[in-house]
Amino acid sequence: MTVTTLHRPTHRDALALLEEAFGDGRMVTMFGRCTVEYDGRAESSLGPGDRLVVCKPDGTILVHTDSQRKPVNWQPPGCTHRASVRDGRLRVRSERSTPTERLDVRFERLEQVSAYEVTDRSDLRLTGSEEDLRQRILDDPALVEEGFVPRATERETAAGPVDIFGEDAEGRPLVVELKRRRVGPSAASQLRRYVEAVDAEFPDEGVRGILVAPSVTDRTRELLDEKGLSFVAAEPVAEADEEEGGDEAT
């Protein structure tokens, strides 16, 4: 039996299941009317309402309402959660240090508590990341510009690590900043920061900077132009051929 469920349990029965499940490393969900108090990097208070609470065996706790992707409250992995009954009500407390953070969920009503055994796993395979864009450019540096020769990735500078560092056709240092999607002003600032740091390393060598991304906003384009930086359009994965024959839709 991989799922144990209590329907409208007493708070004490719920506590018993929670303690058992926490001990077994099972994942738990609770649904009911509760309040939530959080104190740590910030501080928050959530009045009574119907929520889905998820406790994971790695110490994660999530409090979900019926909207939004983000939990209304949570605690990250590595926390220790403990359940107790105070004044006849179930309470789940999750704590951690560095930084010190505490989350308290107090239930007024409990509709359902379930414990799940998770045994089967598979890893996620994802494509379309900045890493894919980097690989694409290392495979074909001409995508950046004719004659570009990559020399290093994640090269350290006084301002932080440069995505791709290399030389242009004339042998001048070239700083390439990659973004997997359309970028705003912060990307231009980031590139500028790296270029200035590299420029300090190679004075009078005419260090250049190129931002590689699918596209840029107008303001970002202006910021790049002002600072003498370039933009080259490229995507993490080659676009589907727009010219005829691209009939792979289902």
Next chain:
Amino acid sequence: MTVTTLHRPTHRDALALLEEAFGDGRMVTMFGRCTVEYDGRAESSLGPGDRLVVCKPDGTILVHTDSQRKPVNWQPPGCTHRASVRDGRLRVRSERSTPTERLDVRFERLEQVSAYEVTDRSDLRLTGSEEDLRQRILDDPALVEEGFVPRATERETAAGPVDIFGEDAEGRPLVVELKRRRVGPSAASQLRRYVEAVDAEFPDEGVRGILVAPSVTDRTRELLDEKGLSFVAAEPVAEADEEEGGDEAT
């Protein structure tokens, strides 16, 4: 009855409950062995495994494993999710446009399906945000420096909106960038961007920039110094008095 639960249901029975719950605007959880395919801003494939799937009435869908705060796969609010049975297996598909994204969850085994009615709500009250820091400084501008006079918040510039714009004791323009927590290099770049934009607006008036945050990293401190920018330490909420008497622990 605010919760309906099916234990080890047939895929057709699960489908019936899902369609009913989607129609009623109820929140749904499913637990079982499934695979997940995603295609949109990126692309991913997740092999078979035991997961908790949450469907919210606002169109959010979450696929959680037994670890991490982040779902392994998801779809944001505003998506339309549809359930069906193909080859005797339950499938939940969630789609949206702008950008075009599709998520497919296919179940091999179904341990439990639950539908929850969410009626009771309360809003979250949170303190310790950048907004709190701003209010603190507007209440007492001397926290930035003696003689500082705020003139505007979110003031627009060619490089974006400045958190607090004002004048120093000598009447020179002052750009203040706020951060609720310890900052890295990007904050220095951001401030510099704003200062340069304001400097272009007020040539030869000696525009100054001050970063206000709890603390900065060493490298960020150097970047600020290089560019003639300042740092002032301040937190969103006044720190507890470290000197004696702070005995509120439980």
Next chain:
DNA sequence: AGATTCATGTCGCTA
């Protein structure tokens, strides 16, 4: 543990 950056970031606001 701290620093740095990417992310299918998410979310809210505003022009």
Next chain:
DNA sequence: TAGCGACGTGAATCT
């Protein structure tokens, strides 16, 4: 709708 920046960002990587 797109642009822009905050977020209790989270998560990975490297020192």
